Amino acid sequence: MTLGPLTDFRPTPHFDTSQILSALPASVTHPIAHAKLKLAGEILAESSFNCYQGPVRQELLIITCGSGWLFAIEAIKLLGLESRVGLLKIGTTWPLPERMLLEHLAKTERVLFLEEVDPVLENNVKELFAHHNESLPHIDFLGKKSGTVPDVGELGPALAIRVISELTGTSLPAPDPAYVRLAQTEVERFSPARSLAFCPGCPHRASFWAIKRALALDGRDGVVFGDIGCYGLAVLGTGFHQSKTLHAMGSGIGMACGFGKLDRFGGTQPSIAVCGDSTFYHAAIPALINGLHHRSNFLLLLLDNSATAMTGFQPHPGSSVDAMGRQAPPVVLEDLCRSLGVRTEIRDPFETEDAANTIYEMLQQEGPKRYKVSIDPDKCIGEDCGCNRLCTRVFRCPGLNWDSVLKKSGIDEAICVGCGVCADICPRGAIIKESA
Amino acid sequence: MDKDPFNLVVCGVGGQGNVLASRLIGGILVEQGYKVTIGETYGASQRGGSVMSHVRVSKAQQYGPLMPPGSADLVVALEPSEAARVLAQFGNPETISVVNTRPVQPVDVISGGAPYPDLNLLLERIDSLSKKAYFLEATEKALELGNPILANIVLIGAMAEAGLLSVSENELARIVSEYLSPDKVEINLKAFEIGRDMVRTGT
Numbered sequence: 001m002t003l004g005p006l007t008d009f010r011p012t013p014h015f016d017t018s019q020i021l022s023a024l025p026a027s028v029t030h031p032i033a034h035a036k037l038k039l040a041g042e043i044l045a046e047s048s049f050n051c052y053q054g055p056v057r058q059e060l061l062i063i064t065c066g067s068g069w070l071f072a073i074e075a076i077k078l079l080g081l082e083s084r085v086g087l088l089k090i091g092t093t094w095p096l097p098e099r100m101l102l103e104h105l106a107k108t109e110r111v112l113f114l115e116e117v118d119p120v121l122e123n124n125v126k127e128l129f130a131h132h133n134e135s136l137p138h139i140d141f142l143g144k145k146s147g148t149v150p151d152v153g154e155l156g157p158a159l160a161i162r163v164i165s166e167l168t169g170t171s172l173p174a175p176d177p178a179y180v181r182l183a184q185t186e187v188e189r190f191s192p193a194r195s196l197a198f199c200p201g202c203p204h205r206a207s208f209w210a211i212k213r214a215l216a217l218d219g220r221d222g223v224v225f226g227d228i229g230c231y232g233l234a235v236l237g238t239g240f241h242q243s244k245t246l247h248a249m250g251s252g253i254g255m256a257c258g259f260g261k262l263d264r265f266g267g268t269q270p271s272i273a274v275c276g277d278s279t280f281y282h283a284a285i286p287a288l289i290n291g292l293h294h295r296s297n298f299l300l301l302l303l304d305n306s307a308t309a310m311t312g313f314q315p316h317p318g319s320s321v322d323a324m325g326r327q328a329p330p331v332v333l334e335d336l337c338r339s340l341g342v343r344t345e346i347r348d349p350f351e352t353e354d355a356a357n358t359i360y361e362m363l364q365q366e367g368p369k370r371y372k373v374s375i376d377p378d379k380c381i382g383e384d385c386g387c388n389r390l391c392t393r394v395f396r397c398p399g400l401n402w403d404s405v406l407k408k409s410g411i412d413e414a415i416c417v418g419c420g421v422c423a424d425i426c427p428r429g430a431i432i433k434e435s436a
Numbered sequence: 437m438d439k440d441p442f443n444l445v446v447c448g449v450g451g452q453g454n455v456l457a458s459r460l461i462g463g464i465l466v467e468q469g470y471k472v473t474i475g476e477t478y479g480a481s482q483r484g485g486s487v488m489s490h491v492r493v494s495k496a497q498q499y500g501p502l503m504p505p506g507s508a509d510l511v512v513a514l515e516p517s518e519a520a521r522v523l524a525q526f527g528n529p530e531t532i533s534v535v536n537t538r539p540v541q542p543v544d545v546i547s548g549g550a551p552y553p554d555l556n557l558l559l560e561r562i563d564s565l566s567k568k569a570y571f572l573e574a575t576e577k578a579l580e581l582g583n584p585i586l587a588n589i590v591l592i593g594a595m596a597e598a599g600l601l602s603v604s605e606n607e608l609a610r611i612v613s614e615y616l617s618p619d620k621v622e623i624n625l626k627a628f629e630i631g632r633d634m635v636r637t638g639t
Contacts, residue, residue: 070473070500078504157504175506176529183524183565190561191521192550194449194542197484238543 041095049091050100058086060167061108063101065090065121068114071160078161079170096124105129105136112167113143116155142167197238204231206349207303208239211272213352214359215242222270222363223259227252227284229276230310231303243274250283253300257291260298264370270363271298277333278308278316285336292340295370299362303349304333371420371433373399373411379430382407387427395425437470437602441494443503447522448514449540450485453588456615457512458489460592463611464603465493475501484543486518510600511566512591514574515540516558523565533566534594535559536587538575570594570635577630586627593631605629 023029044050054061062072062085069089076085088104090097105111105125113122122143129136142148149155149163165171198205208231215222226232226243227250234243245255256273275284280302291298308314315321315328322328337344345362347355388394391409392402399416400409409430420433446458455476462472475490492499508526513519513535523531537559545552553561563569572594578586592608595601605625612624633639 067500070498071502073497074500074504156502157500161504179527179529179565180506182561183527187521187524188550190553190558191517191524192542192552193544194484194486194518195544197543199451199484237547 037095041098044092044095045097045099047092047097050089050097051091052086052088052100052104054086055083057107059084060110060112060164061086061088061104062112062114062164063088063090063104063121063125064114065093066116068116068155068160071155071157072114072164074157075160075164078172079165079168081164081168081170084168085164090121093121094124096128098128101125101128102132102136105132105139108139109137110140110167111142112148112163113141114149114155114160114163115143119144119151195238196233196236198230198233202230203305203349204234204239204303206352207231207274207301207355208234208242210349210352210355210359211242211274211301212240213356214363215270215272217356217360218270218363220268220270220363222272223256224272224274225252225256225259227273227275227279229279229303231274231276234274249279250287253284253287253291253298256298256300257287257294257296260291260296261294263297271296272301272363273298274301274303276309277302277304277306277318278314280333281317281331288337288342289340292342297366299359300337301359302333302337370418371423371435373416373418373420373423374432374434375409375411376430376432377406377408379428380408380426381428381430382409385428391422391426391431395422397422437493439509440496441492441499441503442510443508443526444491444493444510444512445488445503445508445522445526446491446512446514447486447488447518448536448588449518450487452487452514452540453585454487454489454514457514457588457592458491459615460589460608460611461512461595461601462491463614464601464607465491467607467611468602470495471498473499473501484540486521488518488522510534510595512595513562514587514591516555516562517542517553519562520553520558520565523562527565530567531565532598532600533562533569534591534598534600535562535569535571536574536591537571538573538587570598572631572634573639574631574634577634578627581623581627581630583623586623589624589627590631590634593628593633594635595631596628597632597635 064072064087069087072087076082076087086104086108113119115121122141122145126141129139144151149159161172211224224243226234226246228248231239232243232246233239235241235246245252252275253273256271260271288300306318308316315323317331318333320328320330334344334346345358347358349355383389389402389409391397392400399412400422401412403410423431423433444461446454446461448454458474458476462474465472470493473492477488490501490503492503503526505525506528508522508528508531511519511522511527511531511533513522513533516535516537516539519533519535523533537555539552539555541552544550559571572590574587574590575584577590578584592601596603605628608628609621609625613621616624
């Protein structure tokens, strides 16, 4: 193949405003999407990404995609099965190249599926077979559903060789038994386990040490909700097993927010989220705003190492350079948090004692609370008070009401959300707030 | 490289320049007309875990990213216990090993959970699992150059001198400048030359 010069193709950005790009309304776009899928199926049916190699009639047809194809090629070659086993590689797994599949299914009685993770090809080819079973022979379908291929773990050449050799009654030449014996003896003695660990000097080690100390001082069995980044390793020994959850990016604050609402059901464990700077910008800010808005009681620890460390120190919106290495205006973490009206402190984790003490102190701070609010009818003297009905006439919260018969204020339990502010403004202390 | 496919494993501990070494070797071989596939297990690359790259080299076809067990022709190890780990799975009586002898203790060892093997016994084991094993104090030499990460290039130099990889200084300089900034070329060439010397003089 000879490559010519690249053409200098520089389109001018332009949005054709006579068009609307929207998935709505579904009544219009859904049929269009289906028509496109049908057309795609017709185009992909002829695609050279789908190919067959092997004999005209085979005793085993392997239907595969992705790396399974490469592993199968190698296994067939090593086992010398080129004239017995056919290999159908599906490059366009959706929509399936149905005509091609049906042609090959008509000529086989045994099919093996080799594909990574979920049995997608396996399920869809079997569904195709079900639609055409009257015109097709009986076929044994072997794969993850039949237990022929393990339904967990990765595919690899060793697995492909094992499965194909079992199905065809072939085997590789046995390896030198003396070598295998020596190689397999005392493997762990000569290659001790190598657990993952924070890098030497990593601030996360110091941060989790401070967290561990603060939680011990606090003594209420606080729960740390982890997130995605190097500090995710804090579920392991390198972070002293401090993080107790590790899910999708941004999930830590969301979970801490939910857990921080459980005090009204009698929960007493402090709720703590840890989140790295890059993850915070990428996926956690909405969860923080949501937590503040819903008055959840949790402590967020932003472990700011000024980089996307886990994937190779890429810049992020807090960096003073952009993804192209140009100067860029950084969004300052602490300014952003303070702008939301939340108490924000900055500590250096390498000053471990100071950091631990601050975490401890912030854990003692009462979070936003919900109260059970009531009015003591003996204390509220209504119009006679001289407060000019401060709560109902001036403060005017809809959670309050005015009993025109008794001429006293009251709480409408159906409407009051328990913020407790009315209790603070009543000059006679007639409004009582109790922790809910 | 008369065997086809030629199967090479580069292994070590995260942060030792393992992935870069496999990329450089792969890049050199692609320039020489080989079809090269690299499969990397580098999820823990920065954090002290075991790291292994499979480099599969062929004139005939593009091979899969992982080699079958027992099929390594060459193991290049930046850490000796990692060489033993890889040989146990991918070694065979014909495997040749190029090994940096400097141990990196796992945290499991540091924390007292497991002992690190006696170095002499470990090297003996690597030797007995290899048709031929080259042992080099690559980290020590790299430290003399001012940066321990250059041990990976010292090993590439050793591979070249041992006839395991055909690569000239110019080829190396060009591929290094593709992956690293130009000011790094000179120090990498020095490391390459040191690796060659170590095999030539048997030190």
